[in-house]
Amino acid sequence: xxxxxxxxxxxxxxxxxxGLYGSSDNWLTVAKKLASRYKVYSVDQRNHGRSPxxxxxxxxxxxxxxxxxxxxQRIEKAIVLGHSMGGKTAMCFAAxxxxxIEKLIVVDMTPKDYFLLNDESQYYxxxxxxxxxxxxxxxxxxxxxxxxxxxxxxxxxxxIVHFLLKNVHRNxxxxxxxWRLNVPVLYDNLDEIIKGVNAHWFDDxxxxxxxxxxxxxxxxxxxxxxxxxxxxxxxxxxxxxxEIPNAGHWLHAEQPKVFMDTVWKFIK
Numbered sequence: 001x002x003x004x005x006x007x008x009x010x011x012x013x014x015x016x017x018x019g020l021y022g023s024s025d026n027w028l029t030v031a032k033k034l035a036s037r038y039k040v041y042s043v044d045q046r047n048h049g050r051s052p053x054x055x056x057x058x059x060x061x062x063x064x065x066x067x068x069x070x071x072x073q074r075i076e077k078a079i080v081l082g083h084s085m086g087g088k089t090a091m092c093f094a095a096x097x098x099x100x101i102e103k104l105i106v107v108d109m110t111p112k113d114y115f116l117l118n119d120e121s122q123y124y125x126x127x128x129x130x131x132x133x134x135x136x137x138x139x140x141x142x143x144x145x146x147x148x149x150x151x152x153x154x155x156x157x158x159x160i161v162h163f164l165l166k167n168v169h170r171n172x173x174x175x176x177x178x179w180r181l182n183v184p185v186l187y188d189n190l191d192e193i194i195k196g197v198n199a200h201w202f203d204d205x206x207x208x209x210x211x212x213x214x215x216x217x218x219x220x221x222x223x224x225x226x227x228x229x230x231x232x233x234x235x236x237x238x239x240x241x242x243e244i245p246n247a248g249h250w251l252h253a254e255q256p257k258v259f260m261d262t263v264w265k266f267i268k
Contacts, residue, residue, distance in 0.1 A: 001065050002072070004050035005043045009035025012102070013075050014267075016042045017066070019084025019109075020126065020193060021164055021181060023049030027083075030252055033260055038079070043069060045086065047182035054182070057189040059196045063092040070100055079267055083107040084223070084249065088197040095202065098210035103267060105214045108221050108249050110228045111235055113198035120222065123194045129155055130187040133164070138177050144168055147177065163250070202235045213239040214266045216259065218247040240266065 006024045008031045016027045024031075024042035031040040044051040045062055054061070066089060070078070079102045082090025087109030094101045114122050132154035141147055147168055151161045167180045186193070202208075213236045217224040224232075224241075232239050242262050247255040 001046055001052055001054065001068065003043045003045070003065055003069050005041050005069070005073075006031065008032055008040045008042075009038055011038045013073075013078040014038045014040045015066075015069075015075070015078045015080045016040065017045065017080070017082040017086030017089050018042075018048065019082075019086045020186070021048075021129075021167060022083070022086070023166070023180070025049065025166065027252070029256065030260065030263075034263070041069075041073065041075070041078075045089065047185050049180055053185065055185060057182075057185050058192050059088055059092045062089045063096060066090075066093045067097060067100075070097075076100065077102050079103045079105070081105040081107065081263070082109070083252070084109050085193055092197045092201075094211065095205045095208060098208070101211040103212045103214070105216065105263060105266065107216050108218050108223045108251060110215065110224045110232060111197055111199055111202055112228060112231065113195040113200075114223075115195050117222075121194065122223070123190065126190055126194070127187075129160065129164070130183060130190065133179060133181070133183045134187060141177050144177070159250070199231050199235070206235050207237050208235055209238060212266070214262075215239060215241045216251065216262055217241065217243045218249055218251040218254070219243050219245045220248045221251070223249060 014034050016031060018026055023044050027042045031042045034040045046054050046065055047057050077100050080090045087106040091111055094104045132151055136150055148161060148165055155161055168177055169180055171178050215232060229241060244251045244255050244258050252259045
């Protein structure tokens with residue numbers, strides 16, 4: 001698959017992989033800062049942004065997409081940074097292609113089956129979000145404000161709604177608003193997104209010591225919990241885990257200076 005990507009800067013390569021509902025657009029600020037010393041590639045994963053849609057959406061195929069991207073761009077080895085779902089893609093790719101990893105940065109994600117959180121599982125949040133997105137009849141929608149109002153009635157959290165609205169664009173052929181995301185496929189594959197690349201997936205790959213690993217956690221996020229630290233270090237015994245205060249899941253946007261300071265300290 002030919003993934004859409006953006007490049008900034010020159011030097012050793014850094015590859016940034018966004019999370020669910022995201023795109024390379026969400027990482028422009030981080031990419032520009034890193035581009036002062038590195039050549040930064042920000043990709044759109046399949047079924048997101050400007051990359052092609054597909055009926056498949058598993059970490060296995062996203063890992064293969066990334067391997068193909070490295071080959072297409074003739075990247076031998078890179079620092080790989082992945083956020084959320086992109087963090088799992090990054091861990092999956094790094095585990096199977098360790099020779100292509102300079103360093104690995106996993107942002108607010110852990111190798112875990114998030115169904116284990118039971119009633120607190122992120123599955124219910126994302127199931128509700130995707131169902132709301134599926135319910136929109138764009139043939140009756142004329143403005144982005146109408147989309148915003150529709151989502152606000154069904155989704156708890158203006159920050160989430162504003163993030164989702166970045167995926168609304170106008171089709172050049174019929175001039176109708178639509179999602180850039182392949183919402184039906186993401187909905188159908190939500191189980192895999194939530195539980196894939198979990199601790200058991202790593203059982204025949206551990207311990208991983210081939211490359212340095214940094215986990216960055218938002219203090220107000222429940223994607224990485226203190227009880228996850230032991231599992232992280234079972235897989236990555238030498239992993240660094242840094243918590244950013246006053247930040248949730250989108251910590252790079254909520255605490256940009258602290259986030260960048262943390263990244264710079266690790267990659268220098």
